[in-house]
Amino acid sequence: MVILKTTGLTRQFGGLTALSDVSIEVNEREIVGVIGPNGAGKSTFTNVIAGVYLPTAGKIEFCGRDITMAAAHEKCHAGISRTFQLMRPLAGLNLIENVMLGAMFGRNFSLAESRQKSMELCTFLNIGNVERPISSMTALEIKKMEIARALATEPKLLFLDEVMAGLNKDETLEMMDTVRKIHSQGMTIVIIEHVMRVIRELTHRVVVLEWGKVLCEGLYDHVSSDQRVITAYLGEEAEC
Numbered sequence: 001m002v003i004l005k006t007t008g009l010t011r012q013f014g015g016l017t018a019l020s021d022v023s024i025e026v027n028e029r030e031i032v033g034v035i036g037p038n039g040a041g042k043s044t045f046t047n048v049i050a051g052v053y054l055p056t057a058g059k060i061e062f063c064g065r066d067i068t069m070a071a072a073h074e075k076c077h078a079g080i081s082r083t084f085q086l087m088r089p090l091a092g093l094n095l096i097e098n099v100m101l102g103a104m105f106g107r108n109f110s111l112a113e114s115r116q117k118s119m120e121l122c123t124f125l126n127i128g129n130v131e132r133p134i135s136s137m138t139a140l141e142i143k144k145m146e147i148a149r150a151l152a153t154e155p156k157l158l159f160l161d162e163v164m165a166g167l168n169k170d171e172t173l174e175m176m177d178t179v180r181k182i183h184s185q186g187m188t189i190v191i192i193e194h195v196m197r198v199i200r201e202l203t204h205r206v207v208v209l210e211w212g213k214v215l216c217e218g219l220y221d222h223v224s225s226d227q228r229v230i231t232a233y234l235g236e237e238a239e240c
């Protein structure tokens with residue numbers, strides 16, 4: 001079953017078309033990879049779906065509902081959640097309080113319910129010592145906290161925007177296991193990633209963006225052997 005469908009999705013910033021006529025579908029329980037060079041529109045795609053920006057043109061359907069012009073909090077309540085490419089912890093709050101924000105604002109849970117839910121998520125994602133300040137956490141832990149915060153909104157669809165960026169090889173492998181674990185609970189995931197090993201091993205299908213447009217899409221083996229993708233992107237990327 002299709003959970004997310006975009007039709008002709010377009011977003012301009014002044015004279016720049018960051019996303020241009022993007023029509024894709026994501027099926028329930030799928031892990032879809034989004035790759036492409038820097039500036040290709042990957043984060044803009046996430047931002048438009050999640051409601052940070054409204055599209056200039058096109059349509060977004062989620063679970064059969066037209067949510068094109070819904071605000072970010074409405075899209076969150078509908079079941080779309082995401083992490084940010086540039087980590088966004090609230091430094092004045094500790095680990096568990098950051099996670100609780102997702103449950104409180106995403107689901108209107110009470111303080112006690114939010115704490116309970118957040119504790120469960122931290123255990124699930126293997127992040128201990130939950131009263132720690134953010135300043136004492138590693139990049140991997142902060143990224144996991146951001147995933148926990150996104151999951152605390154109880155999404156049906158999770159966008160992960162470059163969660164492996166800045167992680168070393170062991171941390172990347174741990175994060176890959178984390179993504180597998182979340183998927184095994186039934187989650188549908190869109191993962192934006194530069195590390196090709198992550199795309200190859202985790203995704204069911206890959207969409208390649210270039211200059212805001214879909215350059216190619218399909219199975220990893222199909223897109224990774226497409227000459228246009230090699231020229232536009234893969235030629236310059238290192239393997240993990």
Ligand SMILES: Nc1ncnc2c1ncn2[C@@H]1O[C@H](COP(=O)(O)OP(=O)(O)O)[C@@H](O)[C@H]1O
Binds near residue numbers: 038043
């Ligand atoms: N808020 C914004 N205002 C103006 N230009 C933006 C904004 N967000 C993104 N862009 C531009 O849109 C293009 C796509 O950016 P982005 O979606 O971040 O690419 P990617 O995530 O693939 O690296 C880039 O040229 C970027 O500079």
Ligand SMILES: [Mg+2]
Binds near residue numbers: 042043044085
């Ligand atoms: Mg980006």
